[in-house]
Amino acid sequence: MAPHAMTGPWTLRMPAAMAATLREHLFPGDGDEHGAVIGASVVTTARGTRLLARRLYLAEDGVDYVAGQRGYRMLTATFVRDRVRDCRTQGLAYLAIHCHGGTTRVGFSGTDLASHERGYPALRDILGSTPAGGLVFATDAVAGDLWLPDGGRAELERGVITGWPIKNLHPEPPPSPTSDPTYDRQSRVFGDRGQAILAAQKVAVIGAGGAGSLVIEYLARLGIGEVVIVDPDRVERSNLPRLAGARARDAHSWMTDLARPRWLRVLGHRYATPKVKVARRVACQANGRIRVRALQADVTQNAIATSLVDCDYIFLAADSMQARLVVNALIHQYLIPGVQVGAKVQVGPGGVVTDVFSVVRPVAPGFGCLWCNELLSPAKLQEEALTAEQLRQQRYVQDEAVHAPSVISLNAVAAAHAVDDYLHAVTGLLPTTYEPRWRRFHPLVSTAPQRVRCDVPRVGADCTECSDTGRLGQGHNTPLPTK
Known part of the structure; x- marks a missing residue:
């Protein structure tokens, strides 16, 4: 879709198998920080914009994900360049990923946001029609900072893992909803x-x-x-025994009875509900x-x-x-x-x-x-x-x-x-x-x-x-x- 059509809320959707691979990579049990990139298709509708995880690129520690010049760790320039090119060629958004500690709450550090200010405007220009941005994961949470093609900036509302169970990840736990006595x-x-x-x-x-x-x-x-x-x-007379809520008049049963003339039965079928x-x-x-x-x-x-x-x-x-x-x-x-x-x-x-x-x-x-x-x-x-x-x-x-x-x-x-x-x-x-x-x-x-x-x-x-x-x-x- 055209860049101006991209509106919130913004969500990321991931297949369960991809989410499991990413989780194992980010949280192998060493308590350290790890990195990756997702290339995502962009779909905007009246309900907001969905980022559909299409490609997962895992950054190898010490090769693609190294000690940072200003922060703790960083993706190498070569890794970023190659992934941005892949995303541009395939018409995908570029989403850089790293992890923090914690479970149900996560957010970017000041150092993270400063690096976004330095790098994402240029990446957005290279991509042209799709966003660039960053995601940070905790074990049961995700936050996102998205830089949009029209020059705007947006936050990720949630991530959805589309498996069993269907899991929703938020930057922090949503507020408690009001109970409905119904x-x-x-x-x-x-x-x-x-x-x-x-x-x-x-x-x-x-x-x-x-x-x-x-x-x-x-x-x-x-x-x-x-x-x-x-x-x-349309409803037919033979549907009535198994169609929830159907009534005889929905099928115009009196018109479609086999004893009626054919022209009347045809008319009954044509005007059935x-x-x-x-x-x-x-x-x-x-x-x-x-x-x-x-x-x-x-x-x-x-x-x-x-x-x-x-x-x-x-x-x-x-x-x-x-x-x-x-x-x-x-x-x-x-x-x-x-x-x-x-x-x-x-x-x-x-x-x-x-x-x-x-x-x-x-x-x-x-x-x-x-x-x-x-x-x-x-x-x-x-x-x-x-x-x-x-x-x-x-x-x-x-x-x-x-x-x-x-x-x-x-x-x-x-x-x-x-x-x-x-x-x-x-x-x-x-x-x-x-x-x-x-x-x-x-x-x-x-x-x-x-x-x-x-x-x-x-x-x-x-x-x-x-x-x-x-x-x-x-x-x-x-x-x-x-x-």
């Missing part, structure tokens, strides 16, 4: 601070059908601040303060996908390959954690049910990539792209005249577990040792180990989507796979 029972679980985090979240739900409609109601009742709902479809409007109605009834953006559209449309780049979390409850493709790219490219959620009933010859399961597949930047785990099929992507009608469909079978089996309780299992994962991750309830898994719930299986199956998703070292040679942290520097 959420007294649940705030006893994750505290007033956890409730305040939820109120500040912007969450996207892609697909407002059986699973998505339940996710939306759960999020609204939890006190989420803003939800964006994306679904192109969009699923996103039903979802908005349910959300607002559950939470009068929630902000809802209901988009009757396909997430594969570029304008729709790019409106989601400032979300804090994404629920994928639409099962088209095209939707998977775009959401997978959004998660890795813009460093937004999310989850694929759904349920399926497999039917064999003669209509015999062969398998029933609900799925919850967490996906985060650099983890759980749908390409790496063969949940995206080039053949099916090509098939869906044949006609606009096929792109519109979000069904589990290819013949649109045949509706796949679906039951609300199966969707509820997946939706509840997915929202639980999100809730625990974002409010800090998950332990730092938590290891996410993909889970499949099989209600027809009687033995405990097979009833809930957990898998560690594969990671491709050179994946074009989730690796540091692919989309990871690219932000606006590469296009999304949209129309």
Whole structure:
């Protein structure tokens, strides 16, 4: 974006694997100071500017990070020059890093700030269109001093580690929020601070059908601040048993009854209520303060996908390959954690049910990539792209005249577990040792180990989507796979 568009608040987002590498480098247990550089993509939206950590350059002690001429230690001129050139070539912001002692509070020393005054104006001029700046870390805190292309200067509000748990780092602990009696029972679980985090979240739900409609109601009742709902479809009579909040008049059931003339049924389908409007109605009834953006559209449309780049979390409850493709790219490219959620009933010859399961597949930047785990099929992507009608469909079978089996309780299992994962991750309830898994719930299986199956998703070292040679942290520097 143009330099004048860069506005606060400013946040830094880092994939969990990169954050772990940086932490090990800065805090190896010797109590000393260490250095590094992050190259970050810059994404400015109405919610502020995000610095997406794209490259991590560790400074070797005694080689790249040496005794300082005015301060304790410094990055060498050669190391700085090479990293600034890298950042300029790749369109990245340059962020020099060092560490201080302490845990939840950190700030720059007077010597640090004086060095910024001497060096960052020149680095900013070299970069041209992206900021230069410095970050200082304690073990559980970060502060930032950013020198902007327009000549301004800004402080980093917080850092976000986009893993499980989703960890927020501040320069100092935020002030205690005011308690809200509406959420007294649940705030006893994750505290007033956890409730305040939820109120500040912007969450996207892609697909407002059986699973998505339940996710939306759960999020609204939890006190989420803003939800964006994306679904192109209208309510049909067969949706009513599993679509949360749907009414018979939303489907114009009297017009779409099979006994009616075809022209009347067509008219009924055309004027049926969009699923996103039903979802908005349910959300607002559950939470009068929630902000809802209901988009009757396909997430594969570029304008729709790019409106989601400032979300804090994404629920994928639409099962088209095209939707998977775009959401997978959004998660890795813009460093937004999310989850694929759904349920399926497999039917064999003669209509015999062969398998029933609900799925919850967490996906985060650099983890759980749908390409790496063969949940995206080039053949099916090509098939869906044949006609606009096929792109519109979000069904589990290819013949649109045949509706796949679906039951609300199966969707509820997946939706509840997915929202639980999100809730625990974002409010800090998950332990730092938590290891996410993909889970499949099989209600027809009687033995405990097979009833809930957990898998560690594969990671491709050179994946074009989730690796540091692919989309990871690219932000606006590469296009999304949209129309």
